[in-house]
Amino acid sequence: MAQETAPETLVRAGRAVIGGAERPASVRLRDGLVVAVGAYDAAAAGAEVVELADDEVLLPGLVDTHVHVNEPGRTDWEGFASATRAAAAGGVTTIVDMPLNSIPPTTTVAALDAKRAVAADQAWVDVGFWGGAVPGNVADLAPLDDAGVFGFKCFLLDSGVEEFPHLAPAELADAMAEVARIGSLMVVHAEDADEITECAHGAAYRGFLDSRPDAAEEQAIALVIDTARRTGARAHVVHLSASGAVPALRAARADGVDVSVETCPHYLHFDAATIADGATALKCCPPIRDATNRDALWRALVAGDIDLVVTDHSPCTVDLKRQETGDFADAWGGIASLQLGLPVVWTGARERGVPLAEVVRWMATAPARRVGLSGKGEIAVGADADLCVFAPDQEWVVDAAALHHKNPVTPYAGRTLTGTVRATWLRGRPVDLSGPPRGRLLGRGMRRGVAR
Structure with missing residues (x-):
């Protein structure tokens, strides 16, 4: 008896971002993979045809490598079900979860196993994991690497949660030497505590901003560069806020130091002068300048001096934002934006004449390549058939209560954005948020992840 052939799908798009450029195309999908990329009018040859509307663009699914899911331990802040649903609604098909603010933090293999156990049955998109580097756990880094984490996150100052302490300079050097030995990646929250002053209580944003000056980032990034140079480790600076650090990063790379850097949608969208007193939804560390x-x-993004854009989705419960008092000293520092990253960045890019293909490079291709996510972040033969159908001209107003984030707290509430995600496909099939989740748990070195 002949074996039944798996059904194929042919997606026709008058506009598609492929190979770093926008063009008409047809994309053939089979068994969860892209099997052909051809002309718009390529023959269907028995495949089911899906034709995008004239106002839609076919993008690869986005890859967000900076997401705080917080489960287990702080699941009331966010959880794998709500976070991955929000990701799918925002065109994100792969996230990499940070090792904090979950309890326990992902600093041992046992903690990683616990996190994977709770994520396994409630992921609507694919999920990878960072390990954590904290004082005293250098011996845990190689086992975590063997278990498939994509690298290690550390802080150079108080992380904000007591169970994830920061590394002193000598501890950073020891951890980065081990990261170099095992061929992994060190991901650093780079602020220098010696440059930071205590934030006075009150509703004035200026007081919070002044407490965390540009110099705090610049000094810490200089330490990261120097340590990477001495140890030979690969390093990545998260959530760059201070543009004054860009020349040092550019010079380090010119000298052969393997250091990359990201920024976030909120640093590209907001500015300090327009943040009202008491607007604690906009508190984040480092601050919006x-x-x-x-x-x-x-300008640094367009020039290639900043490598990628990810959300640093760091949600919390409504009460922790202290909106009733507007006190920046007491409010939790973190911005919820996982579902909104693409339209926020596209809104700013469009205003500046930056093409959509560049946004795709920053938010899909570059994050996937930096962390070694093979088959993600691009529409190419052999890649996972992870797709985003995006309407780049459609304007809409953000309603926090309508988002899939667990808590309706986001500084984008009431903002008019341009561009909306109309569909997200995971491995060749549209994500159905009313159906069972189909996301897989990914590990570094696993080509397709762990099948559910």
Whole structure:
């Protein structure tokens, strides 16, 4: 008896971002993979045809390598079910979860196993995991690497949660030497505590901003560069806010130091002068700076000095934002934006004449390549058939209560954005948020992840 052939799908798009450029195309899908990329009018040859509308663009699924899911331990802040649903609704098909603010943090293999156990049955998109580097756990890094984490996150100052302490400079050097030995990646929250002053209580945003000056990032990034140079480790600086650090990063790379850097949608969208007193939904560390700095971040992105854009989705419960008092000293520092990253960045890019293909490079291709996610972040033969159907001209107003984030707290509430995600496909099939989740748990070195 002849074996039944798996059904194929042919997606026709008048506009598709493929190979770093936008063009008409047809994309053939089979068994969860892209098996052909051809002309728009390529023969269907028995495949089911899906034709995008004239106002839609076919993108690869986005890859967000900076997401705090917080489960287990702080699942009331966010969890794998709500986070991955939000990701899918925002065109994100792969996330990599940070090792904090879950309890326990992902600093041992046992903690990683616990996190994978709770994620396994409630992931609507694919999920990978970072390990954590904290004082005293250098011996845990190689076992975590063997278990498939994509690298290690550390802090150079108080992380905000007591169960994830920061590394002193000598501890950073020891951890990075081990990361170099095992061929992994060190991901660093780079702020220098010696440059930071205590934030005075009150509703004035300026007081919070002044407490965390540009110099705090610049000094810490200089330490990361120097340590990477001495140890030979690969390093990545997360959530760059201070544009003044860009020249040092550029020079280090020119000298052969393997260091990359990301920024986030909120640093590209907001500016300090327009943050109202008491607007604690906008508290994050490092802080949002002035418009001149924001524009410099955009220039660095376009020039290639900043490698990628990810959300640093760091949600919390409503009460922890202290909106009733507006006290920046007491409020939790973190911004919820996982579902909104693409339209936020595209809104700013479009205003500046930056093509959509560049946004795709920053938010899909570059994150996947930096962390070694083979087959993600691009529409190419052999890649996972992870797709995003995006309407780049459609304007809409953010309703926090309508988002899939667990808590309706986001500084984008009421903002008009341009571009909306109309569908997200995971391994060749549209994500159905009313059906069972189909996401897989990924590990470094696993080509297709662990099948559910």
